[in-house]
Amino acid sequence: MYSLRAYGSMIADRIRVDAYAEALRRTVRQESIVAEIGTGPGVFAVLACQLGAERVFAIEPAEIIQLAREVAAANGCAGRIEFFEGLSNRVTLPARADVILSDLRGILPLFERHIPAIADARRRFLAPGGTMIPRRDTLWAAIVEAPKPYCEVVDPWDQNPFGQNLSPARQLAVNNVQKVRVSPAQLLTGHKLWATLDYATIQNPDVRGNLEWTVERAGTGHGIVVWFDADLAEDVGFSNAPGAPETIYGSFFFPWTQPVPLTQGQTVCVNLAAKLVENEYLWRWTTRIEPPSGSSTSPVDFDQSQFAGAVLSAAQLRKIAADYIPELSDEGILRRRTFELMDGKLSLEGIACRLAAEFPQRFSSTEEALSYAGVVSQEYSR
Numbered sequence: 001m002y003s004l005r006a007y008g009s010m011i012a013d014r015i016r017v018d019a020y021a022e023a024l025r026r027t028v029r030q031e032s033i034v035a036e037i038g039t040g041p042g043v044f045a046v047l048a049c050q051l052g053a054e055r056v057f058a059i060e061p062a063e064i065i066q067l068a069r070e071v072a073a074a075n076g077c078a079g080r081i082e083f084f085e086g087l088s089n090r091v092t093l094p095a096r097a098d099v100i101l102s103d104l105r106g107i108l109p110l111f112e113r114h115i116p117a118i119a120d121a122r123r124r125f126l127a128p129g130g131t132m133i134p135r136r137d138t139l140w141a142a143i144v145e146a147p148k149p150y151c152e153v154v155d156p157w158d159q160n161p162f163g164q165n166l167s168p169a170r171q172l173a174v175n176n177v178q179k180v181r182v183s184p185a186q187l188l189t190g191h192k193l194w195a196t197l198d199y200a201t202i203q204n205p206d207v208r209g210n211l212e213w214t215v216e217r218a219g220t221g222h223g224i225v226v227w228f229d230a231d232l233a234e235d236v237g238f239s240n241a242p243g244a245p246e247t248i249y250g251s252f253f254f255p256w257t258q259p260v261p262l263t264q265g266q267t268v269c270v271n272l273a274a275k276l277v278e279n280e281y282l283w284r285w286t287t288r289i290e291p292p293s294g295s296s297t298s299p300v301d302f303d304q305s306q307f308a309g310a311v312l313s314a315a316q317l318r319k320i321a322a323d324y325i326p327e328l329s330d331e332g333i334l335r336r337r338t339f340e341l342m343d344g345k346l347s348l349e350g351i352a353c354r355l356a357a358e359f360p361q362r363f364s365s366t367e368e369a370l371s372y373a374g375v376v377s378q379e380y381s382r
């Protein structure tokens, strides 16, 4: 869920917004039907109207849709924009769209359920011969010398003022990814293509690929940096490459377990994999750094993943094993009872009174039960 401020930063990113606006300008015709997946405050839906679209479908599950309605009305577009409150995969549109516009990316396009949502929208919403905006995202990777972000990851665990050994925490820390901005001068290799996400055909949200670089400049390698270039329409797009003007996106930094001194000509191989698990991507990066030619030292190998970076207790891990037989906890029993009471007959106040009476250990007052029931209602009621 984004804050209003976060939506403001998205709209203030002129590189992104201007590119999307240009893509719309080139695509929308007088008779066009446009669908926006994730309209946020509705700026692109209104723009599609201003460009003459006959009908615009604006889909958004978050509360911001109320603001989008007001923005549409304030711009005289209320009659031509139809709002659909919910996730696109749960929405049925009254007609197919000639243009589907979206920006469901995070720092990278591999973010939450972006790819399944696009594949579903293309299949159910797009008219034959229709246009997807964006058309394609291309992901690039390079080896980077990045002492500052690397130190931010490891220093809290390496530089302990009490002389404590915090290596278990360090081991978790280097198995996590973070947003960075690096300059071209920090790259020790050229950039290699990791993946192309073609929104006209994409189905599988998981991406895996091998990368191989030859070190071009001697330095200390701290890990891998990944960014993307966006292709929105013919000759319209933007880049997030190191050195390109700053956007809201950026790059992901995959730190290595240890910094590695690299000399020119050395080979670095990485298998980089992103797997969508429920709503989140789980990243794995496996690195082999070959010794410099003529050296008798062994290659350096790192096998890292966000799975190894998660603070998961043995008990939590047991709960996701396929042979585990789950049983409801006290909190689960409360949630089930709340669902039962949400039968379309009782008011929230009525539900809260029953919950307070039936779960006196959990709720010290009906008001407390009412807040609880309200949260459940917001998420699960029609």
Ligand SMILES: C[S@@+](CC[C@H](N)C(=O)[O-])C[C@H]1O[C@@H](n2cnc3c(N)ncnc32)[C@H](O)[C@@H]1O
Pocket (backbone or CB within 6 Å): 002, 010, 011, 037, 038, 039, 040, 041, 042, 043, 044, 059, 060, 061, 062, 064, 086, 087, 088, 089, 102, 103, 104, 105, 117
């Ligand atoms: C990054 S914001 C973009 C907002 C606006 N389209 C823009 O470009 O400024 C993404 C929006 O998509 C919404 N969203 C995410 N997944 C969605 C889905 N499957 N269907 C509809 N909206 C979705 C989010 O709630 C969020 O408001």
